[in-house]
Amino acid sequence: MEWLDVRTFSFHFRNLRYANGRNCSYLCFWVERVNPWSSDSSDFGVFVNQVYPQTRQHAEISFLSWFRAEMLSPDEQYEVTWFLSWSPCLACAEQVAEFLRQNRNVTLRIFAARLYYFWKPEYRAWLRRLHHQGTLVNIMSFSDFKYCWEMFVYNQGMPFQPWEDLRENYESLVEELEDIFRNPVERLGVPSFSFHFRNMPYAYSRNGSYLCFQVERLNQCSSDSSDFGVFVNQASGHAELSFLSWFLEEKPSHDEQYEVTWYLPWSPCLRCSEQVAEFLMENGNVTLSIFASRLYYFWKPEYRDALRRLHDQGAFVDIMCFPDFDYCWENFVYNQGMPFQPWEDLDENYEFLVEELEEILGNTMNLLKENTFEQQFGNQRRVQAPYSRRKTYLCYQLKRHDDVTLHKGCFRNKKKRHAEIRFIKKINSLNLDPNQNYKIICYITWSPCPDCARELVNFIKSHDRLSLHIFASRLYFHWIKKFQWGLQQLQTAQQVSVAVMTHSEFEDCWEQFVDHQGRPFQAWDKLDQYSESIKRRLRRILTPLNENNLVDSFRGLRLGSPSPSSLRSDPR
Known part of the structure; x- marks a missing residue:
């Protein structure tokens, strides 16, 4: 199906917090090949739940079947975007997670009009698993509904008319989703770490960002001297900003010194760099070390300037090397006892990124506080x-x-x-x-x-x-x-x-x-x-006083004639 009619869209995509009588689910999709040389670079359409007994299948599974048969190739990178009337059910979430685990060349973004059984623990757990695996899960906003109206609805030229409580419902659902994701989380899954932290100089389809952090109180008398965890990008802000909000709520004391360490798949963006620099300026009792797996848009002057401003404000900025990846694996990943296995080009990529960072920072030096x-x-x-x-x-x-x-x-x-x-x-x-x-x-x-x-x-x-x-x-x-x-x-x-x-x-x-x-x-x-x-x-x-020094010292005392043996050198 390529288009939805107006009544179907208006009824099934209305973002009610609790929606009765909407048992059917619709999936509007956009697939884009990242490779720019591809002649057929994108596709779009609509899937709907199949309700007939012989072909009963949810829209998400129908999409995966079509995508495997019609588009998927291991030699290309894909960015897939879904607009869903309901967030995925348990069975669909499990199959989507497995599909993404097997196909690391596909990234998925999900925008849901409503949350399906969001009050049930098992549904919340599967949304978290999708999220931690690298899928961007978000609530549809006004601009998303407008986009769907223009791209997937047979609207006959009519503009999108928002319903009265759209914004209020959106804010309520965003709050619920953020509560489900429970930032910060304790650890990452192995696929998320292996995919998102790989230190390729030019990395496509890695739009999500994670922040593994360790906070250490330098006051040794404190009973709670350190804390650690993982922040994930949220609809309301990047992981760096989520950390700052959490830190200001949890660690408010100006009488203590804090050492904060971040491990990031991407160096901070412009907005995050600016706010982190301002945070450091206002909180002189905090020192920050940033270890990035990759440099974000490092060829653009404004991003280079942002890193320099962070550096000048006292943040220690460096590239993750093998010991850093190994440390993250041990402390921030559900590794099930497996040792960290470095990828083939880890050291080579590290050397390239270090040279690039040194060129950005030049001869600038962090002055000590x-x-x-x-x-x-x-x-x-x-x-x-x-x-x-x-x-x-x-x-x-x-x-x-x-x-x-x-x-x-x-x-x-x-x-x-x-x-x-x-x-x-x-x-x-x-x-x-x-x-x-x-x-x-x-x-x-x-x-x-x-x-x-x-x-x-x-x-x-x-x-x-x-x-x-x-x-x-x-x-x-x-x-x-x-x-x-x-x-x-x-x-x-x-x-x-x-x-x-x-x-x-x-x-x-x-x-x-x-x-x-x-x-x-x-x-x-x-x-x-x-x-x-x-x-x-x-x-x-x-x-040091060795044996020869002692012999010479005793000779100087002139207590008597030296024995012949004392005149011989030490055989050792």
Whole structure:
């Protein structure tokens, strides 16, 4: 059927909350091939429930049968839109979900005039399953009814006339649908994650967006220190805006510091970027890290500018790498105990997107907030109030031999990728002139771990004209032998020096890397005393008393003639 008559449409599509005597269901569809080179790129029409005993079949199943037989090809991408008088029943929802699971090249949008048995738990559950699987499920609005009237109704040129309670019923049904979807949800299904988070540089038919989040209170005294979940795009707004609304309702305290982490299939759109930047400006006690699987319209100047504004406002923006996908799989997906299996081109796509993001952000650098600097770089033995975990931050300046700064930036540890490793990768990407002399000054909150120390040594060995000067605020596990060994390896490497930050280094770090608004650096209580204590500790590590040192020391005492055995060197 290609057209509906006016009376059928007006009766069956009226968006009553509770509709009696409307047992039949109609499906108006539009199918579009995404491939622009296809000569027959779209199709449309109407299906209706078959009520005869021999051919009894709902409109949704009739569509799937027709689509499989007439259009479906594994080599093409399809965008399918349905306008339904009723949302799908249990059996139809199950079959539609299975069809979408088997055909990842098809995306489906459903606009329903009414919700079918929306008060029954099993019907709500199946709508949620469709939604979480990536189907956009929405309530028909005035513009949708008008579109259907013009596209699918034999209207004889008459304009669409809305009924009296259309808007009121629409708002009521939207509210009901949002309650069904219960944002945020706990986890994603495997098909939704595998399809929507795949990091293709150019991704078609992935119109839905998800937001996997983790919120951490930095106040260690809090009994409820973290929260996590998944937001899905709603009719009322994108997942990012849904998160902001939820956060402001659930985490209202301005006396606590929050670290928020997002994992997104798409980087934020223009409107979301603007509102997130405004949110960060108004909530200085919140830091936000955004890890995106893909970049949304990254070739358009206005989208690039939006990412830069977010970055400048203090949001940490990065591309998801293998450890991030693995972390999401473990924490946000109903994986049934299965390990994450990376797709073939994951690393290659990651490298492409990282280069694109670095080109967008250029040499811009997130300045640290004052409280972040004081909490993270503070060299006190005990964490100061408000109590928070001290993480690794690495601030660096790349300078020419004449002391001109060429590049500077700040990294912090990212899950399974330490700040030092990210720093090495960044410097390598700059393609320094091998015939020029350079030096790098690093201010780091914690001294490097053994693995990072080894990587830094290998890095400096591959750059003959580069010197590295590391200033650490604190020593990381300084009482453990292998951590001491890492520092010794760094110190003995040519072109590397390891030292402790003193007042002058803290002041320079403040001037270069903190958004201080013109305020001078104010030393905290006992800063110099703590620095001296840490310097003595580092000196003992870098000049260990070995057996030969002891022999030499005893010789210096001149207590008697040395024995012949003491003159022999230690065979080890």
